Amino acid sequence: MSEAVxxxxxxxxxxxxxFVRAKSRLFGSIVNPLIWMVFFGLGWSSLFKGSMAKALFGGYSYLDFLAPGVVMMTVFMGGFISGVTVLWDKEFGFLKELLVAPASRTAGMAGRAFGDALVATIQGALILAAIIPLARDINPGGIPVTLAAALLTGFAFTSLGITIALKISSMEGFHIIVNFIMMPLLFLSGAFFPIDPLPEWMKVLAYLNPLTYSVDLARISMLGSGSMNPLIDTVVLAASSLILIGSAALLFREATID
Amino acid sequence: MDAIVAENLTKRFGELVAVDHVSFKVKQGEIFGFLGPNGAGKTTTISMLITLRKPDEGEAWVAGLSVAKKPAEIRRRIGVVFQDPSVDRELTGWENLWIHGVIYGVPKNSLRRRIRSLMEFVDLWEKKDTPVKHYSGGMVRRLEIARALIHEPEILFLDEPTLGLDPQTRAKIWDYIEDIRRREGTTIFLTTHYMDEAERLCDRVAIIDHGRIVALDTPENLIRRLGGDVVYLHSSSDRLEELASMLSETGLASDYKIIDGKLMLSVRDASKAMPEIFEAARKLGVKISEISYKRPSLGDVFLHYTGRSLRDSEGSWKETARIVVRRRR
Known part of the structure; x- marks a missing residue:
């Protein structure tokens, strides 16, 4: 047991x-969401004005609406991409070192996912601090809950990234994953626009997307209200985390070298 | 007790039989080599012994434990250096060893001491805080050797330990491998496709081709059966034939061939035979324009035991490579 720990x-x-070693990666992971917040957020918020806009975005200005979405986007992308870097471990060999070790593979993989989730949460916290001056209605008391939701989100999507990386076998697959999995998940999460007015088929996909529940939970904790029950959000997130880390661990346990 | 026992070990990849009913024993404290061309099945054999692949047929025991039944216990008792680097390049050398030690359950206090002593052993202690991405190829190899020894394994597996390294670095790695056995009494199983490496390091060598062991003996015996060295002698003299038959009558050369004014002599030991060749040539008035000799290479040994040259077998490893590529898709 202590060995697994x-x-x-x-x-x-x-x-x-x-994470600490790779300063450029840290920089990139923070600049990207900031660009979204500033250019995308400020850009649309100059269009979405007045009471009509507030009705569209659950009673908030567009920048306030977007802020929790950008925080969760940061955590999601950070976690997901570090999960997918298992591909690099495969390519550059560190994975073999783990495969031949006597320690529990499940514990090792869970540790990796949790470490990346922590990193993603730190990135999310930095973004949160940076955008508070832009979004005026953020409730400081909700920050701890937001960060807890971020940790769970990071864990879930790192695990998803690991699962996908263990399934595919070429580095070339990386861009395909980013374009065909990461971007759709992001756009169908309610981070940038509300889900309810969407066409039915998109709505179904959005509700199947665990990230939707992360964004909603962040919105509830940061602004005060979202579109679902926070308890449901939490349960769905926790369950997705368990299922995804489970599938990553299962795949890793059966992994062999090539 | 034997450190490794393999009985009819077999592994198939689709239609290709990568390892074909291979049986051998490695004694405790021995340096045992698997020698063969690329794609002969060396790495596949290692991966079955280190419990990363399950054999399709046959059985093997490592440190007295069955690879099929006790993989976890085996992993604790072996150290592995893979053919391709398997370090974390972002982390420092020290951190790589630390992670390894913790994963293998080495107590933290003795781990610190062990890391220092092994990093000093492979002359990397001064580089302990440098990220591995700034290491040279030879340094990475040394770090991996140190890492494989952290948990004091009974058996060390080295897959092509000097592949792609320059000659000085190779010689250095050979010294380390010999020192490891002296220091720790570790049994060492290595694969290589360099004859000189096998000859320098191994107590016994198995020559493997197409997944089968075609010969197993000490390097000296394997080479002796080839009849020693080949001396190449160039001359424009027309008495070359006479010189050759004279040398073979005195028993110095076991065989000879003349092609385009070039005489090839098979001798037991070229360094001793060459002065006598000069002497005989001087007596006959044969003017030697050029002389050289060659130790038998893997190519020669391989030819001797398989009846095929390495070049002929290249088709087969390309075929293997293609299968591997296909499997990756």
Missing amino acids: DAFNIMVYRQLKR
Whole structure:
């Protein structure tokens, strides 16, 4: 048992170390969401004005509406992409080191996912701090809940990234994943626009997307209200995390080398 | 007790039989080599012994434990250096070893000492805080060797330990491998496609081709059966034939061939035979314009035991490569 804990902890250590080492990656992961917030957010908010706009965005200005979405986008992309970097571990060999180790593979993979989730949460917190001056209605008391939701979100999507990376076998697959999985998940999450007015088929997809519940939970905690029950959001997120880390661990347990 | 026992070990990839009913024993404390061309089945054999692939047929015991039944216990007792680097390039050398030690359950206090002693052993202690991406190829290899030893394995597996390294670095790695056995008494199983490496390091060598062991003996015996070295002698003299038959009558050369004014002599030991060749040539008045000799290479050994040259077998490894590529899709 203590060996499994060691394997978990050491993988958290590894992911945090890698994060601290790669300053350019840290910079990129923060600049990208800021660009969205400033150019996309300010751009549309100059169009969405007055009471009609507030009716569209649940009673908030567009910038306020967008802020929780951008925080969760940061966490989602950070977690998902670091999960997919298992592809790099495959390509550059570190995965073999784990595969031949006596330690529990499940514990190791869970540790990796948790380490990346922590990193993604830190990125989300930095973005949150940066956009508070832009979005005026953010409730500071809701920040801890937002960060807890971020951690769960990070964990879920790192696990998804790992699962996908273990399934595919070429580095070339990376861009396909980004374009065909990451972007649709992002756009169908309610981060940029409300889900309810969408066409029926998009709505169905949005409700199947765990990120929808993260964004809603962040909106509830940061602004005060969202479109669903926070309890449902939490349960769906926790369940998705479990299922996704489970599938990642299962795949990793059966993995062999090539 | 034997460190490794393999009985009829077999692995298939589709139609290709990568390892074909391979049986051998490795004694404790021995340096045992698997020698063969690319695609002969060396890496596949290793991956079955280190419990990363399940054999389709046959059984193997590593450190007395069955690979089929006790993979976790085996992993604790072996160290592995893969053919391709398997370090985390973003982390420092020290951090790589630390992670390894913790994963293998080495107690933290002794782990610190062990890391220092092994990093000093492979001359990397001064580079301990440098990220591995700034290491040279030889340094990465040394780090991986140190890493594989952190948890004091009984058996060390090295897959092509000097592939792609320059000659000085290779010699250095050979020294380390010999030192490891001296220091720790570790049994070492290595694969290589370099004859000189096998000859320098291994107590015994198995020559593997198309997934089968075609010969297994000490390097000296394998080479002795080839009849030693080949001396190449160039001359424009017309008494070359006479010189050759004279040398073979005295028993110095076991065989000879003349092609386009070039005499090839098979001798036991070229360094001792060459002065006598000069002497005989001087007596006959044969003016030697050029002389050289060659130690038998893997190519020669391989030819001897398989009846095919390495070049002929290239088709087969390309075929293997293609299958591997297909499997990756």
